Amino acid sequence: MKKALFLLLICSGLRAQAQDIPFIRKETLQQWLNADTDTVYVLNFWATWCGPCVEELPAFEKLNREYASKKVKVVLISTDFKRNVESKVKPFVKRKKLQSQVVFMDEPNPNHWVNMVSPEWSGALPATLIIARRKNAVLFFEKQLNYESLEEALRSILQP
């Protein structure tokens, strides 16, 4: 109960002001991919101009809400152009009231990090990686997901 209240507080605090969008380099991504943790990372690669990405965002937001207490961390990794972070990404995040962590992938050459995410990834958007390092389980999707398929994938990875 206390935890729920605490979460509610955090959420409402976040809602009051738009979140910052940290810039990350491939080293940060590598840390997430290799982190020795029970936390399951759901990494979604998107861009504000990508129609299917924008369509599937609510599914990730819902997942972030529903699994907030279950060691699941949703990170929305923007691959917009750098010059558009202030003018497009930030206003978008604010307008859509995104609660999941949004970061900007500050790497000019995707050839240096696309394979790191998954050798299966051609680089097309949207793409999603679900990774449970301690279980050595990884799921990768190069397509638009809905909440049902996302949750099904997460459940398959969470099951003991």
Place this chain on the structure above:
Amino acid sequence: MKKATALLLLFSMAFAAMSFLPANTGGGYKVGDTAQDFSLVNVKGKQVSLAGIKNAKGYIVVFTCNHCPYAKAYERRIIDLHKKYAPMGFPVVAINSNDKDVQPQDSYDNMKKLAKKKKYPFNYVYDETQEIARAYGATRTPHVYVLDKDRVVRYIGAIDDNSEDPAMAKEHYVANAVDALLSGKEIATKETKAIGCGIKWKK
């Protein structure tokens, strides 16, 4: 416990493989494969095939489209590649494979308008059935295949290493590949990956 982990791994691998299939049925070409020719209509209403292009020493096949910001960012560079390399025997053939019902901006009519407005010097053809994108294994725009004159795939990937800013690009992958082919040298980087708009497959 170990068994469960192994099962989970197996399951997730199968799952991942399954999930990947719809995006890229058949897997497409790898460097060294021979690409199929095609007959697709260009923006002037003419059927274009690779074999029909005279004096070609090879081809720069670019899967691109009208609407995608990455395609737009590379538009000028695609025009420049054609202007530089077509006279040397490596013309650009640009292919739009996006489904117009999923992305109306990528309709054939809009291809015509764009090509006219931007004075495309290369053939811009329409892969309405998406058969060619599937055969090649193109998944995003832009997605480039450099072929030699026998249609053997010699390079697959990005045009260069900086989509946002051409001035900041250090590695000009496609130009380097074509230069190498023209001078009979080994291509240094045969495959790269880039972020791009997913090809809009028919639903």
